Amino acid sequence: MPNETLTIQTPAKKALTMQIITIGAFFFIFGFITWVNGTLIPYLRIACELEEWQAYLVTFAFYISYTVMAIPSSKILERTGMVKGMRVGLIIMAIGCALFIPAALMRYYPLFLLGLFVVGTGTTLLQTAVNPYITLLGPPEKAAQRISMMGICNKFAGVIAPLILGAIILKNSDGLIAELQQMADAARKLRLDSLAHAVILPYIALTLILLAIAYLIKFAHLPEIEASLPARPDKGTIDLKQAAKLRLNFILGFIATFSTVGLEVIAGDTIGNYGIYHGLSLNIAKNLTAYTLASTMIGYLFGAYAIPKYISQEKAFTYSAWLGILISLLAIFVPGTGSIVFIALLGLSNALLWPAIWPQALKGLKGKMLNRGSAILIMGVAGGAIMPLVYGVLAKYTNNQYAYIILIPCYLFNLYYSLRGRRSMPDEI
Numbered sequence: 001m002p003n004e005t006l007t008i009q010t011p012a013k014k015a016l017t018m019q020i021i022t023i024g025a026f027f028f029i030f031g032f033i034t035w036v037n038g039t040l041i042p043y044l045r046i047a048c049e050l051e052e053w054q055a056y057l058v059t060f061a062f063y064i065s066y067t068v069m070a071i072p073s074s075k076i077l078e079r080t081g082m083v084k085g086m087r088v089g090l091i092i093m094a095i096g097c098a099l100f101i102p103a104a105l106m107r108y109y110p111l112f113l114l115g116l117f118v119v120g121t122g123t124t125l126l127q128t129a130v131n132p133y134i135t136l137l138g139p140p141e142k143a144a145q146r147i148s149m150m151g152i153c154n155k156f157a158g159v160i161a162p163l164i165l166g167a168i169i170l171k172n173s174d175g176l177i178a179e180l181q182q183m184a185d186a187a188r189k190l191r192l193d194s195l196a197h198a199v200i201l202p203y204i205a206l207t208l209i210l211l212a213i214a215y216l217i218k219f220a221h222l223p224e225i226e227a228s229l230p231a232r233p234d235k236g237t238i239d240l241k242q243a244a245k246l247r248l249n250f251i252l253g254f255i256a257t258f259s260t261v262g263l264e265v266i267a268g269d270t271i272g273n274y275g276i277y278h279g280l281s282l283n284i285a286k287n288l289t290a291y292t293l294a295s296t297m298i299g300y301l302f303g304a305y306a307i308p309k310y311i312s313q314e315k316a317f318t319y320s321a322w323l324g325i326l327i328s329l330l331a332i333f334v335p336g337t338g339s340i341v342f343i344a345l346l347g348l349s350n351a352l353l354w355p356a357i358w359p360q361a362l363k364g365l366k367g368k369m370l371n372r373g374s375a376i377l378i379m380g381v382a383g384g385a386i387m388p389l390v391y392g393v394l395a396k397y398t399n400n401q402y403a404y405i406i407l408i409p410c411y412l413f414n415l416y417y418s419l420r421g422r423r424s425m426p427d428e429i
Contacts, residue, residue, distance in 0.1 A: 039169070124381075250362075299348045300355075
């Protein structure tokens with residue numbers, strides 16, 4: 001198969017700004033939908049009367065869809081192109097949100113999980129398109145800066161999502177728990193049904209918003225990214241050694257993606273239950289995810305401002321991994337509620353990992369290989385499905401605080417990958 005060259009028209013500065021704003025809106029959307037999981041975990045644990053490990057199936061159902069659907073997503077994008085693929089992703093997300101309505105009416109946990117899986121499927125398609133899209137939409141040396149800007153949109157949505165949804169579906173949550181403990185079985189069932197119904201209106205709104213955006217995107221005039229094929233090069237010019245190095249770099253990038261998403265989800269989605277473990281009330285604990293994402297957003301703001309003006313994206317990657325190791329050790333060994341502060345501060349170290357991994361892992365991939373490479377990296381988001389469950393198992397056999405030891409090897413691998421990325425890589429495969 002001949003090598004493929006990516007072609008995209010360079011837009012004027014004003015047009016480029018509007019295109020970045022449009023893609024930023026997408027990151028806000030799937031950021032909002034992704035990070036409400038931190039609120040859904042304690043909510044569904046109460047409404048569906050779950051054990052703690054069962055509640056973490058919320059993250060499993062959502063993030064495992066990335067692994068299952070990433071390759072099909074790349075096939076869809078090869079047929080539709082990236083821009084139309086974004087519309088399809090939004091529609092699938094709307095279908096998943098709509099599934100919350102019958103799930104709430106029946107108070108049936110497996111249907112909630114199915115809805116989350118479908119939402120994750122749409123998000124997979126959307127992310128498979130927009131992550132390489134924003135990486136390529138401008139100078140390559142500023143790729144991490146642009147992804148940091150997208151991260152700001154994503155994490156700002158993550159800050160407000162648990163606050164908004166928590167205020168709607170978990171009002172007076174501590175009073176609710178005390179109330180349920182005193183109720184007879186029949187009254188308890190009716191009260192839990194009423195609690196489950198509280199999620200219907202927000203998810204109707206999300207469904208309508210996603211459908212509206214899927215319709216309006218065709219007026220955004222986003223340029224399509226197309227693959228064009230140059231003449232076949234002479235076989236003798238192919239550097240197999242460089243190709244092998246590039247493939248190894250990509251494989252390591254996949255592992256780094258798996259580790260990084262696991263780090264982000266553990267920090268964002270376990271902190272609520274961790275607060276309860278340390279004796280905080282549910283009224284406070286339900287909002288702790290917002291603090292983790294606020295610290296992440298601060299990290300993204302730093303990246304958008306400082307990269308590459310004051311620090312390269314490669315150095316930012318290395319320093320973030322070191323910072324993550326330090327904060328993790330403090331979270332594990334600082335006693336009492338002070339440890340919760342360090343879990344929230346993990347957002348600072350996590351912020352610049354994902355933006356730096358993508359340009360390093362995708363370097364040299366062109367055309368269809370870019371789509372497939374993006375899809376495989378998206379499969380690494382399965383770290384968000386598996387790592388919280390690993391944390392839950394460790395917490396069961398140690399305790400909720402010592403279980404955060406799982407963070408250390410993930411940061412160590414990112415440190416290794418960042419140092420490896422300082423070496424020069426071939427530009428093409």
